[in-house]
Amino acid sequence: MSDPRSAGPVRSAPPAAPAPPPADPVVEGSPAFAHASEAELSRILDFYEVRWEYEPHVFPILWNTDGDVLESFAPDFYLPDLDLYVEMTTLRQKLVRKKNRKLRRLRELYPDVRIKLFYARDFQALMLKYGRLALAEELSGSSGQVTPDRPYEELLAGPLEPSADDGDPGDPPPDPATAAPGAPAPATRRRRRRRSPVARPPVAAEVTER
């Protein structure tokens, strides 16, 4: 059997079945961001004319003995001109262990892949630099999660009560035996991700460079 890793990253694709529900309206050219901080970063990259792609590649990071992919990792952004992936994780530091583990695994398996992890503190520092610290505090962690009934514009108005996990498109399917009672299944979150566009606000203000 050939090594499944040799295939490299695979393109993101919607699940074959069941068919996804009809998509919400999306601003032309704007992907459905899972978190408002991702939308904010996309706007910063746009402002500085840095090309980006949203979750274009999925990297398998764990296989069973039959070669089936058990776990994968889809970095949030790919910056083609810089050949750099960027993963945003705006959760509180103590909750990012799982993502750190995935990142370590990715780096072991794909040493040539350049990836930058943006922690909550990095995002806050970025917002502080641009005079938008208050926004960073509102958008950090689960309070920045986008849901069908809570689009990006509403997130700017105020945070929700935080929850504990932000999920990841590369997460394995949930184990019903171990899932916390009442916890949303990753599959549900993924469908939300695809259905919940965070429309990039149209334009950004400009202020004098520091």
Add this chain to the structure above:
Amino acid sequence: MRTPVDLHADVAEVLVSEDAIQARVRELGARISDDYRGKNLTLVSVLKGSLPFMADLMRAIDVPVRIDLMEVSSYGGTTTESSGLVRILKDLSASIAGEHVLLVEDIIDTGLTLNYLIRYLRGKNPASLRICTLLDKPARRLVEIPVDYTGFSIEDRFVVGYGLDYGELYRNLRFVGVLRPEVYSAGS
């Protein structure tokens, strides 16, 4: 009316002292003088933060040098009033074609602004283009850009002074310091 600010009281820690800055600027000036001897050197400063560094650095260089100033817009969030793209607010006042250009920055963190400026300046056909920065925050780098002359590599903290501002203040401090967090928390 603006609320009075006690500049020094708002600083929690002096990260780079005035003496250390001046000593390092002299070293950089000597290196740059050696590297550019016999060449047409133009220093390009990016307003506003690099003004004090530019003023000191140009006087520490002992070869003939021209200076020019640029200003670019910075990301500032949501509005409906502008194009949403970085813009040159003040362009060079003279051609740099065939000149050896040294871009003088106050601080490099993400590298996004610098990346834009480099692309812009390369389009003006200088003989060479190098980067000099007083402060470098490599931990924050998003765009990897080789820096030719670095004053100080600093840890990932929000700094003010010696040209660097918070809310347009603190630029006139003679050192680089770390603001008390309550200053920007209150301001947010």
